[in-house]
Amino acid sequence: MNDFQNYVVKKSPKGSGEMWTRSSDGSTSDGSTASYYELPEGASELQHLISHKDMNAQMGEIFRAAYRYGESSHSDMLRDAKKIRFYIDAEIARIENNLQADTE
Numbered sequence: 001m002n003d004f005q006n007y008v009v010k011k012s013p014k015g016s017g018e019m020w021t022r023s024s025d026g027s028t029s030d031g032s033t034a035s036y037y038e039l040p041e042g043a044s045e046l047q048h049l050i051s052h053k054d055m056n057a058q059m060g061e062i063f064r065a066a067y068r069y070g071e072s073s074h075s076d077m078l079r080d081a082k083k084i085r086f087y088i089d090a091e092i093a094r095i096e097n098n099l100q101a102d103t104e
Contacts, residue, residue, distance in 0.1 A: 046063065049063070056094075058087045058088070058091040058094065059091060061083065062091070065083045068080065
């Protein structure tokens with residue numbers, strides 16, 4: 001399993017109907033109490049969260065656009081959705097290129 005696949009693996013335990021998530025440290029969570037949902041101490045704006053999670057430029061732009069979705073006077077919902085799609089496509093291409101380079 002590569003690093004990306006290991007980071008988030010969703011599975012439904014047989015017969016339980018519940019969804020569990022395994023994080024990069026191997027811990028599992030039902031999504032309600034996971035430590036990765038807790039805000040870092042002193043975080044008061046989005047940039048603090050982006051820095052804390054060490055997001056790259058694409059992920060930071062996606063996070064900002066999703067957070068303000070439909071609320072900004074300079075960016076309506078359609079523009080925000082297109083911006084999210086543009087940056088997620090760029091992030092997917094980056095990851096695919098890295099994975100391909102790792103296999104060569």
